[in-house]
Amino acid sequence: MKKILQIAGLLLLLIATSISFFGCDKEEYGTFGLSILPVGYGDGYIVSKGISDTSGELIIPEFYNEGPVVGIADNAFADCDELTKITFPKTITYIGSEAFKNCSALTELILPESVNRLGSRAFSGCSSLTDLLIPERVSRIGQSAFADCTSLETVTLSRGLGYLNIGLFAGCSSLKSVIVPEEVTTICPSVFSGCSSLTEVVIPISVTTIGESAFAYCTSLSAVTIPASVTRVGDFAFRGCTNLSITVDLVSMPLDWSADWNPDSQPVTWKNPS
Numbered sequence: 716m717k718k719i720l721q722i723a724g725l726l727l728l729l730i731a732t733s734i735s736f737f738g739c740d741k742e743e744y745g746t747f748g749l750s751i752l753p754v755g756y757g758d759g760y761i762v763s764k765g766i767s768d769t770s771g772e773l774i775i776p777e778f779y780n781e782g783p784v785v786g787i788a789d790n791a792f793a794d795c796d797e798l799t800k801i802t803f804p805k806t807i808t809y810i811g812s813e814a815f816k817n818c819s820a821l822t823e824l825i826l827p828e829s830v831n832r833l834g835s836r837a838f839s840g841c842s843s844l845t846d847l848l849i850p851e852r853v854s855r856i857g858q859s860a861f862a863d864c865t866s867l868e869t870v871t872l873s874r875g876l877g878y879l880n881i882g883l884f885a886g887c888s889s890l891k892s893v894i895v896p897e898e899v900t901t902i903c904p905s906v907f908s909g910c911s912s913l914t915e916v917v918i919p920i921s922v923t924t925i926g927e928s929a930f931a932y933c934t935s936l937s938a939v940t941i942p943a944s945v946t947r948v949g950d951f952a953f954r955g956c957t958n959l960s961i962t963v964d965l966v967s968m969p970l971d972w973s974a975d976w977n978p979d980s981q982p983v984t985w986k987n988p989s
Contacts, residue, residue: 762775773800775807786808789811793814796820807830826853841861844866844867871894877901879906880903885905895918896919910933924945925952928954929952931953931955938960951975
């Protein structure tokens with residue numbers, strides 16, 4: 716009998732330790748059952764799914780054990796296909812790779828102003844998202860972070876971005892217009908590949924490089940102006956853009972432009988920059 720009581724006591728201790736590791740009260744700790752781990756001595760905590768119920772709204776806590784919750788772990792909530800809304804605290808600075816990948820029911824995404832980094836494929840496959848605002852402090856977004864968000868129609872990009880990473884919005888077939896921030900110097904390969912509803916894109920004079928297949932198969936794009944600042948355009952940059960007319964603010968093609976930058980021979984007007 717004594718041995719049974721000792722075992723029962725040990726089990727209760729283990730359960731208590733587990734509960735203290737996971738969030739408990741929703742107001743203080745966010746959604747019940749989240750796994751909250753330290754990222755370094757005094758550097759705060761990161762969150763992942765743990766045993767939480769991720770249907771409906773997910774609430775990320777602001778503090779845990781008197782320390783700030785600063786990040787979302789890699790793959791933390793990937794494939795949580797019943798998640799519809801996320802409430803982030805103002806302490807979050809980064810969201811890990813594939814953190815919310817394939818959260819196909821997610822309809823609302825409000826990123827806090829504190830965020831400065833988004834990991835690769837962080838929100839890829841979130842097929843119910845319709846609009847996106849990237850906060851001004853965001854200076855780095857990983858590859859394909861919003862790829863295949865097939866309902867995404869409008870995007871406002873951060874002025875803190877120096878480049879648009881590979882495949883950033885690839886396959887966003889509902890995206891209609893994009894204004895590239897004036898601080899961007901590079902549009903990497905396949906950024907807008909397969910954005911078949913894209914009708915307007917503004918490329919600023921800060922851009923010097925347009926990567927391979929950057930606008931491939933943007934079949935609704937009817938006009939684009941490439942500024943004189945662009946010194947390199949990669950292979951197949953405008954492949955499959957069957958309705959496109961291109962204006963280039965240069966007299967002739969620079970040496971570092973690929974010979975196959977316009978493989979379908981869409982009409983091009985060369986001119987002196989005004």
